[in-house]
Amino acid sequence: MWLYQFFYQPGEWARGIYQVMENWAVRIGMGIQWIQLIDMIIVAIILIAFIFLDVMFLTWLERKVAGHIQVRHGPMRTGPHGIIQPVADAIKLLFKEPMALPGVDNLIYLISPLMMFVGAMLIYIVIPFSPGWVVAPMDYGLLFAFAASGLSSFFVMAGGWSSNNKWSLLGGMRAAAMTLSYEVPLILAAIGVALVSGGLSLVGIVESQAGMWNIIRQPLAAVLFLVASLAEMNRGPFDLAEAEQELVAGYLTEYSGMRFAMYYLGEYTHLLAGAALFTTLFLGGWQGPLLPPILWFLIKIHVMVFVYMWIRWTYPRIRIDHLMAFNWKFVLPLALINLGVTGLVLVL
Amino acid sequence: MQTTHEMVVNLGPQHPSTHGVMKLEVVMDGEYIVDCKPVIGQLHRGMEKMAEGMLYGQFIPITDRLDYLSPACNNLSYCLAVEKLLGIEAPERGKYIRVIIAEMQRIANHLVALGSWGLDLGAWTILLYTFRDREMLLDLFEMFCGQRMTLNCFRVGGTTYDLPDGFVEKAREFLEVIPSRINDYEALLTKNPIWMTRLRDVGVVSAEDALAYGLTGPNLRASGVKWDLRKVYPYEVYDRMQFDVPVGSRGDCLDRYYVRIQEMRQSCRIVQQALDQLPPGDIMVDMPTIALPNKEEFPNNFPEVVRHFHLLVQGYAPPEGEVYLGYENPKGELGFYLVSDGSGYPYRLKIRSPSFINMQIFPKIMRGAMLADVIAILASFDPVLGEIDR
Numbered sequence: 001m002w003l004y005q006f007f008y009q010p011g012e013w014a015r016g017i018y019q020v021m022e023n024w025a026v027r028i029g030m031g032i033q034w035i036q037l038i039d040m041i042i043v044a045i046i047l048i049a050f051i052f053l054d055v056m057f058l059t060w061l062e063r064k065v066a067g068h069i070q071v072r073h074g075p076m077r078t079g080p081h082g083i084i085q086p087v088a089d090a091i092k093l094l095f096k097e098p099m100a101l102p103g104v105d106n107l108i109y110l111i112s113p114l115m116m117f118v119g120a121m122l123i124y125i126v127i128p129f130s131p132g133w134v135v136a137p138m139d140y141g142l143l144f145a146f147a148a149s150g151l152s153s154f155f156v157m158a159g160g161w162s163s164n165n166k167w168s169l170l171g172g173m174r175a176a177a178m179t180l181s182y183e184v185p186l187i188l189a190a191i192g193v194a195l196v197s198g199g200l201s202l203v204g205i206v207e208s209q210a211g212m213w214n215i216i217r218q219p220l221a222a223v224l225f226l227v228a229s230l231a232e233m234n235r236g237p238f239d240l241a242e243a244e245q246e247l248v249a250g251y252l253t254e255y256s257g258m259r260f261a262m263y264y265l266g267e268y269t270h271l272l273a274g275a276a277l278f279t280t281l282f283l284g285g286w287q288g289p290l291l292p293p294i295l296w297f298l299i300k301i302h303v304m305v306f307v308y309m310w311i312r313w314t315y316p317r318i319r320i321d322h323l324m325a326f327n328w329k330f331v332l333p334l335a336l337i338n339l340g341v342t343g344l345v346l347v348l
Numbered sequence: 349m350q351t352t353h354e355m356v357v358n359l360g361p362q363h364p365s366t367h368g369v370m371k372l373e374v375v376m377d378g379e380y381i382v383d384c385k386p387v388i389g390q391l392h393r394g395m396e397k398m399a400e401g402m403l404y405g406q407f408i409p410i411t412d413r414l415d416y417l418s419p420a421c422n423n424l425s426y427c428l429a430v431e432k433l434l435g436i437e438a439p440e441r442g443k444y445i446r447v448i449i450a451e452m453q454r455i456a457n458h459l460v461a462l463g464s465w466g467l468d469l470g471a472w473t474i475l476l477y478t479f480r481d482r483e484m485l486l487d488l489f490e491m492f493c494g495q496r497m498t499l500n501c502f503r504v505g506g507t508t509y510d511l512p513d514g515f516v517e518k519a520r521e522f523l524e525v526i527p528s529r530i531n532d533y534e535a536l537l538t539k540n541p542i543w544m545t546r547l548r549d550v551g552v553v554s555a556e557d558a559l560a561y562g563l564t565g566p567n568l569r570a571s572g573v574k575w576d577l578r579k580v581y582p583y584e585v586y587d588r589m590q591f592d593v594p595v596g597s598r599g600d601c602l603d604r605y606y607v608r609i610q611e612m613r614q615s616c617r618i619v620q621q622a623l624d625q626l627p628p629g630d631i632m633v634d635m636p637t638i639a640l641p642n643k644e645e646f647p648n649n650f651p652e653v654v655r656h657f658h659l660l661v662q663g664y665a666p667p668e669g670e671v672y673l674g675y676e677n678p679k680g681e682l683g684f685y686l687v688s689d690g691s692g693y694p695y696r697l698k699i700r701s702p703s704f705i706n707m708q709i710f711p712k713i714m715r716g717a718m719l720a721d722v723i724a725i726l727a728s729f730d731p732v733l734g735e736i737d738r
Contacts, residue, residue: 070472070473070476071476071477166355170379170719237470243720244364245467247719248363313472314473315471316466316471317542318545318546319546320718321718322542
């Protein structure tokens with residue numbers, strides 16, 4: 001019964017737990033604001049634990065997907081099918097010496113990896129995982145998600161700038177240029193969805209997709225969003241900021257040890273957040289028959305992550321001026337047309 | 349007042365995509381290249397000087413280290429030059445075996461070129477695919493001479509070994525598989541708009557420039573000059589083979605890519621024909637002063653033991669004179685200029701290595717390109733640093 005409620009009525013379940021805690025707090029005479037704070041801390045811990053575990057899983061998944069696409073196995077020695085490879089990686093990175101060149105801008109150099117990770121994590125605050133399971137059901141959730149996502153790209157640039165290395169600088173500048181141009185079609189594509197759903201609230205957007213997902217109502221927007229989000233997340237074929245063969249390691253060149261790991265975690269957190277946003281906007285979020293909503297949501301975001309990986313390991317890297325031309329001459333006009341047509345159809 | 353200024357970047361020697369220890373001193377204005385200066389010499393081993401202290405036969409393993417991705421072709425070029433100096437020719441079967449191995453080596457070289465090119469442009473997957481197929485070739489080489497990379501498989505006057513049992517069948521198996529694999533690469537790359545836009549009109553070399561800068565091999569043919577030493581001055585048994593010489597028209601990176609893909613297909617044709625025509629007979633020229641004695645028999649045969657010792661210590665002395673011969677290597681014309689003073693050691697050896705000469709044009713075509721293009725152009729010329737620095 002309890003399990004059934006956990007899976008199929010997660011909103012009631014969460015409210016029930018909160019109610020129990022509140023009653024207990026009232027009984028022992030604790031202020032209601034304190035119990036709310038404890039509640040928030042618990043939720044934050046659960047969310048961060050989920051992100052960390054899933055991101056570790058994603059680093060393993062990336063290796064396996066890349067391996068199998070490239071007719072090899074990927075990690076096989078660490079546990080069955082290399083499943084604990086992320087742990088081995090983490091231990092290795094922990095023992096690495098964090099070095100810095102002389103002349104780095106110390107404060108920015110140190111906080112950039114952390115802030116990038118934080119920026120990527122902020123997106124999860126507005127993502128509805130299941131009915132009633134959203135940290136902050138904001139009315140302007142979509143706007144918040146894009147703001148947080150743009151913030152994390154900013155710290156890629158800051159890290160590249162502060163490293164005092166020419167390759168890092170070039171990588172950071174590329175990241176900034178890409179974010180500036182791809183943020184526009186990304187938001188325009190999402191506004192089409194917002195128009196159809198009648199609000200910027202992500203919960204509202206998911207609820208409006210009962211019966212028909214937005215990928216059918218807004219197919220063009222879905223494709224544009226996919227392309228633009230690849231650029232936003234700095235993933236191949238748009239991984240120009242890192243571009244190993246051109247810029248050595250781009251903005252990451254001078255980072256080592258746990259600082260490097262933070263950037264890496266941030267990148268995968270961003271990837272997972274991008275997949276979650278796409279799922280929320282176009283694939284109906286937690287909507288789906290039979291299976292519990294949370295399972296549907298997890299299945300959908302991991303399918304999306306797989307699609308992102310599939311694209312990365314198939315395509316060559318695009319050149320920066322082609323990237324810009326592709327954005328301003330192709331993606332952006334299409335996004336505008338999509339928005340206009342959507343508006344017209346809604347008005348008529 | 350703050351102004352923008354040009355940035356000097358050292359692309360290499362520790363850079364992921366300079367194909368070895370090459371350094372390009374690049375002056376950049378933003379993402380654009382203002383000037384580019386190749387700095388070489390970090391892999392210099394003094395091969396030409398080493399040759400002067402070595403018997404003619406002893407230098408063959410050193411040629412493996414020239415272009416380490418096509419050692420059999422290097423062996424062949426050097427052996428042919430010495431044979432010309434000695435005035436001898438390998439027997440028929442030896443010639444066929446040399447052509448078979450050399451053409452397989454050409455396919456292997458182009459596979460690596462294509463794979464590392466894909467890697468340089470961010471298409472990682474193609475690298476693993478080409479290396480999977482190259483593995484079949486390396487297995488064949490291992491079967492033939494026991495080595496996979498530095499083959500050292502040809503001798504002055506013939507080859508070291510005859511083709512082992514089962515080699516022809518395995519080679520035919522490979523020839524059946526490889527055309528479909530090349531189609532796979534084309535499906536991954538030729539039909540990929542990103543790959544095409546990255547290569548089209550990048551690093552354009554006109555036919556005049558190509559000739560003026562002395563480009564050879566696929567890089568010359570991509571500019572539209574139909575010049576293949578296998579056709580122009582047929583050596584070994586190439587005059588009996590039916591094959592086309594693929595040429596490009598625009599001379600950009602895309603043409604260089606097409607030419608290499610087509611050359612792989614043509615090399616398959618040549619190997620096929622050579623396997624069909626393979627005659628029985630000797631693999632080594634029947635001259636006691638040049639060919640080593642049979643290893644199985646000679647321990648019980650004292651005169652042969654003496655001859656073996658003699659050959660290994662004194663070698664053979666070609667008549668006084670000099671010779672320059674260039675042959676079509678996968679990367680271009682690999683030429684050996686040999687001066688003999690009548691002793692067992694060459695008086696002077698000069699190597700005309702294709703990668704070194706092809707690289708001259710870099711500063712000219714890199715100017716005005718973008719940083720990402722530098723990588724694409726560099727990979728499109730398929731340089732090997734072992735050959736550039738010698």
